[in-house]
Amino acid sequence: MNFLVTGGAGFIGSFLVDELLKRKHKVVIYDVLDKQVHLGKIPYYLNKKAKFIQADVRDYNKLKKTIVEEKIDIIYHFAAKVGVGQSQYQIKEYMDVNVGGTSNLLDILVNNKTNVKKLIVASSMSTYGEGVYYCKKCKIEFQPELRTKQQLDKCIWEILCPKCKNVVEPKLTPETAKQVCHSIYALSKKVQEEMCLIIGKTYHIPTVALRFFNVFGPRQSLSNPYTGVAAIFMSRIKNNKPPIIFEDGLQTRDFVYVEDVVQACILALKPQADYNVYNVGCAKPVKILDVATTIAKFYNSDIKPEIRNKYRKGDIRHCIADITKIKKDLGYKPKFSFEEGIKKLINWAKTAQAKDFYEQAEKELKEKGLV
Numbered sequence: 001m002n003f004l005v006t007g008g009a010g011f012i013g014s015f016l017v018d019e020l021l022k023r024k025h026k027v028v029i030y031d032v033l034d035k036q037v038h039l040g041k042i043p044y045y046l047n048k049k050a051k052f053i054q055a056d057v058r059d060y061n062k063l064k065k066t067i068v069e070e071k072i073d074i075i076y077h078f079a080a081k082v083g084v085g086q087s088q089y090q091i092k093e094y095m096d097v098n099v100g101g102t103s104n105l106l107d108i109l110v111n112n113k114t115n116v117k118k119l120i121v122a123s124s125m126s127t128y129g130e131g132v133y134y135c136k137k138c139k140i141e142f143q144p145e146l147r148t149k150q151q152l153d154k155c156i157w158e159i160l161c162p163k164c165k166n167v168v169e170p171k172l173t174p175e176t177a178k179q180v181c182h183s184i185y186a187l188s189k190k191v192q193e194e195m196c197l198i199i200g201k202t203y204h205i206p207t208v209a210l211r212f213f214n215v216f217g218p219r220q221s222l223s224n225p226y227t228g229v230a231a232i233f234m235s236r237i238k239n240n241k242p243p244i245i246f247e248d249g250l251q252t253r254d255f256v257y258v259e260d261v262v263q264a265c266i267l268a269l270k271p272q273a274d275y276n277v278y279n280v281g282c283a284k285p286v287k288i289l290d291v292a293t294t295i296a297k298f299y300n301s302d303i304k305p306e307i308r309n310k311y312r313k314g315d316i317r318h319c320i321a322d323i324t325k326i327k328k329d330l331g332y333k334p335k336f337s338f339e340e341g342i343k344k345l346i347n348w349a350k351t352a353q354a355k356d357f358y359e360q361a362e363k364e365l366k367e368k369g370l371v
Helices: 011-022 060-069 091-111 149-153 184-202 229-238 258-267 288-298 324-330 338-349 358-367
Strands: 002-006 026-031 051-054 074-077 118-124 132-135 140-142 169-173 207-212 214-216 252-257 277-280 285-287 318-321
Touching: 002 011, 011 026, 011 258, 026 060, 060 091, 074 091, 091 184, 118 184, 184 207, 207 258, 214 229, 214 258, 214 338, 229 288, 229 338, 252 258, 252 288, 252 338, 258 277, 258 324, 277 324, 285 288, 288 338
Parallel strands: 002 026, 002 074, 026 051, 074 118, 118 207, 169 318, 207 277, 214 252, 252 318
Antiparallel strands: 132 140, 132 169, 252 285
16 A cells, blocks of 8 residues: 655654554655754654655645655645644644645545545644533533633632532543634644545545544654643753743643554554544543653653743643543554653653753743733
8 A cells, every 4th residue: 555644754653654664555755844843854763665755735736746646545644733832823824734735635635536545634632622521519511611811810720610610520521522722723623624524525535533632752853842741841851951830730631652643543544434533542631740750750850840830821721532432443542651651752862852942932922922
């Protein structure tokens, strides 16, 4: 089979490329090599057994030529601008790449004779906004809007019941939960997955959308201050600086190791996955504070995180994946614990370049009124 992986030089895409090549497939990597991620260099880990095409998904003719001439059978569409905060002021760039690039891809599939038999698109947990919560007193389950400025100004961080105003407990978030986008990035990913599924169903191109939760592991750029929180904390500690934590550090996320994400991507090739949306996570909450302290511990560092007790606009409190559907349909089972994944990240990070641009990124967010 001939596979195309857009964004295949990136963090998740490169691991997927390695796995596809192990399975004796022909793989074409299509990647612009974003300077913010790759610092203008071809990454050392780029698999030489794959054909590499450096190009932008916004380049319609180049993308068309690649799909047609390489006789692509299956496409993994991972090319995207990533970063919630940055998306709030680089609006045109994020929508051009994430939505415009996807528009090009789908337009090519619809209006040209291709060999494409399946499309798998990377979506995001950010499309949910806040996760699902339950109030024991009122016995209601609900998905709240963002916390109000009035609440956050009082440093009341947890989600409150809309009826009794008591603190409620987070529950697992299923694929049936509402998608309540609070950033341009989230909106662009929501539009991406909806576009792909609409066109897939209309033209009978089997399509699968995978909503990735907080993916972490080796190869995640340690110099990109808008990447995943584990990589940002790793970069800070590696540069002998404290990780910066907003609110009280007790907010939780679902961290999933990159090789488990690749497992889900391979399972999505199964016919029973067609036209479905799946959460890809571990279904286990991890406190943001624990991310920082775990990295410091395994890195043998005495650096303590700096807890700001301040907030960023648009941040959510808790969102953890319900992975019942992908386990039942496709046999997905996470193999790596959070601690195992962090150890692998640290072993890789010892020799990886890590330029700390966090202060610069935070300055930008402040200038745009997001902090």
